[in-house]
Amino acid sequence: MTKYIITTESGSDLKQDVIDRYDVRIVPMHVTMGDKTYIDGSFPVTKAFDYYNESGQLPKTSGSTPQDNTEVFQQIFADYPDAQIIHIGYSAVTTVSFNAAHIASEEFEAGKIHLVDSKNVTLGLATIVEETAKYIKSNPAVTPAEIIAFVEDIRERVRFIFLPKTLVYLHAGGRVSNMAFHGANLLNLHPTIKVEDGYLKSDKKYRGSFERCLKKTIDDFFKRYNIAPETVRVGGSPGVTTELKDLAYSLVAEHGATNPGAWFDTGTVISSHGGPEAFGMVGIERP
Incomplete structure (x- = not known):
């Protein structure tokens, strides 16, 4: 064998x-902050957020x-x-x-x-x-x-989407234009990001509180894709509150995903782009 x-x-x-x-x-x-390069996973993700808050520079991630x-x-x-x-x-x-x-x-x-x-x-x-x-x-x-x-x-059947709490990190990394960044803040918009053919692409935009946008993100995820409920997983970057985690679990359960497993914690590579308190979910479409 x-x-x-x-x-x-x-x-x-x-x-x-x-x-x-x-x-x-x-x-x-690898993750570089200032003149030091670290092995991804060798330090808390929050260190990357602290570095940005203190320096105004995003950590640089490398393969x-x-x-x-x-x-x-x-x-x-x-x-x-x-x-x-x-x-x-x-x-x-x-x-x-x-x-x-x-x-x-x-x-x-x-x-x-x-x-x-x-x-x-x-x-x-x-x-x-x-x-x-x-x-x-x-x-x-x-x-x-x-x-x-x-x-x-x-x-080809995995569907992954995340909802950033803030666009500050995507803007700092050049993934969101000045106009889009200021417009989103002015209108209280929260755009979602999806993975398609390996690329991170801007997807649907929702307006209102982050809680409301999270609800819409989850509802639309199940409306849009024929997801096998047992494959659903939810998670996010550091900072997501217990209340929002509980809300996410209750919402996916309403769509039949009653066993999504433990909360999935994203690491520094993706969190450096999405920022703190981002929400993410994944599911596999039925064949």
């Missing part, structure tokens, strides 16, 4: 219990390097010489990480490392990784080609 090991980047924000359960190996991404990938791949083969690696990468159009994994894979025996672009980030990527791990566990005789086909199918 083939031993499969899944690898992915730290920007997947994969929960530790999932990492432990399926022995997923994490390739680090994994070929060396980062090489070190992880080497360790896997040291642990399991006959293993097959399935690398499910952070959206290739948003970072150099996927290309870095490709470069690193060329150092190893052909046919031992299989790369697939998740076309997703954070909660969306984590969902794809976990579902793939479950698939492999349930199908111990599966081939690498079948695993890749599974990932390529499910990535």
Whole structure:
């Protein structure tokens, strides 16, 4: 029986219990604040917010390097010489990480490392990784080609959207124009961001309190997509209040998602762009 090991980047924000359960190996991404570069996940996300508040500069996030990938791949083969690696990468159009994994894979025996672009980030990527791990566990005789086909199918059905509490971070990063930023503040607008073909794209805009906009975001998510309720997960960046978390859980339950699991905490890579108190949710459309 083939031993499969899944690898992915730290920007997947994969929960530790999932990492432990399926022995997923994490390739680090990086965050630079001032003249210091840190390994993503090695410090609290709030440190990035503090850095912005103190300096007026956003942390700079960067993808994994070929060396980062090489070190992880080497360790896997040291642990399991006959293993097959399935690398499910952070959206290739948003970072150099996927290309870095490709470069690193060329150092190893052909046919031992299989790369697939998740076309997703954070909660969306984590969902794809976990579902793939479950698939492999349930199908111990599966081939690498079948695993890749599974990932390529499910990535096209994963729907991930987030609702920033503030546009300050997106504006500071150049993702929101001055006009859009000031207009949104003036009109009390909250635009949502969706992931489509690997890109982060502006989506529907809602007006009113953040609570009202969160309700509309969740309602429209289920109206728009034929989501399998058991695949729904909710989460956000640090700062989301207990009241808003409870509201999100009650709203998704109204749509049949009665077991969305523990709150999903986003890491520094995505939170540096979305800012504090952002809300996110993911679900997989039925085939």
